[in-house]
Amino acid sequence: MAFDPSPPASIQNLLHRACHTWGLSRLDAELLLAMALGKPRSWLYAWPEHIPGPAIQETFIQLTQQRAAGKPLAYLTGHKEFYGLDLQLSPDALIPRPDTETLVDTAIEIIDRHKARRILDLGTGSGAIALAIKSQCPACDVWASDVSSQALGVARNNAKRLGLSVHFCQGCWFDAIPMNCGPFDLIVSNPPYIAPDDGHLEALSHEPRHALVAHNHGLADLFEIIDQTPKYLADGGFVWLEHGHTQGAAVRERFHERGYQAIESRHDLAGLERITGARLYP
Template identity: 50%
Template sequence: MTTVAQALQEAAALGVDRFDAQLLLAEVLGLGEREARAWLRAHDTDLLDEPQRQRFRALLQRRRAGEPVAYLLGRKEFHGLMLQVGPDVLVPRPDTEVLVDWALEVLKGWSAPRVLDLGTGSGAIALALARGRPDADVTVVDLSPRALQVALSNATRLGLALRGLQGSWWQALPGGEAPFDLVVSNPPYIAEDDPHLADLAHEPRLALTSGPDGLDAIRAIIAGAAPHLRAGAWLLLEHGHDQADAVQALLRQAGFEAVDSRCDLAGHRRCTGGAWPAHRPAASESRSA
């Protein structure tokens, strides 16, 4: 028989981070994440039965092979929402909450705003915005039908309304679509030959890489934005830690104003955005705020 303490020692011997091991053991034992660490310390002599021991060891081997803990648990918390995740979508990162907070600032003062999330993945950004602004009309787009299904399933489970469209960026929108007040995106932005991709081998490559410099998707989003934005609308983008200057330049070249960047938790400029000029309405008929 194996005690709780011995199971965690086994995880340490395999090189698995202690916090990760505690989360995995809590999952095996049916504990909630918030009380797991205190419970495990108080019950370190409790015994695991054989099925629990075998399941824990299997999870440790998968974690040792680099599979994200969120995939092993099947869930990840983001901006106060517990999202179901899996290998069809990226694991939501805390740094992306910066984009959500900025978007909620932009939406202050707007009544019933129309919001679009391009490349939604698990739906993390869109769902956080839908919860923060219950009056918003939120549309999500993803090229992957399986990723889109994850987002819509999360919406249903959380009781939040999303409209889902499958396709590539702006091409997914039907003809005659009304312009948006806010467009957000956490698109792929890693260069195709980036050595750090090896650490992300379990996450969908489609959602990670975008051309030789990582900016192909961002270029496409910015270049196609104007017909889909009402006057005064904002476009906010997440990008790599060293791409802010390039993204700012692309936005300015496309005619955006008030271009700025926001820093992530490590102090890197992680999100960049701009406003479509109020004196240059989008191609679609603008609507009143």
């Protein structure tokens, strides 16, 4: 569909076209136009008749077209808020989801109640979980790993920008963790858990596939973490994992088979079973 750039459009006309011609939500259109202008969103309301110059109009048209083609807003703006933190993002790292805040809430509850101090976040991506925990619980010694060096680059940048000290290491699950840095009081992870043939993947095509997909109906990485965790967990330590809303029973069963206790699942903000945790005693 052609986007008619002439006559030069005002702020309100550009927003109208982005929404009605290209089908963007009003919020997305405003955020992209504010970004193209280099102004806060409130500026659009103060100056609705302003006519941006041709370069800004062109930038906005390109952003609008990419958004209409399905590119996530967070990859266009390069930002996403998570647990009150402004995280910078690139397409190398998964966009953190509000569902994952349930895992952070639970981690903070355990840290407060059980004085957990050594914390590990496996598959940290943008650093979302590890940085949220460190920001809320500064006394904790937080470690975070990922198999992707590009994702770790995003996480390290976020830690530096936010002034949060987290130890990052690269490698496949526990292979990344130096032997002398355990045991941990709490291990958390939001690993890939979507089955390779899941129809939802089409809508997630802009995000890294290795961050989303796991074999064995999406359970392979969850099971590997459950199986390996005992070597790295302190006596009486906790492990909490995010999973798909239909995977809770399989995850609880695996914890049970591997001798964990106090196995429990919790729901996300949408009321779906989203995280499962357990403790391990000698």
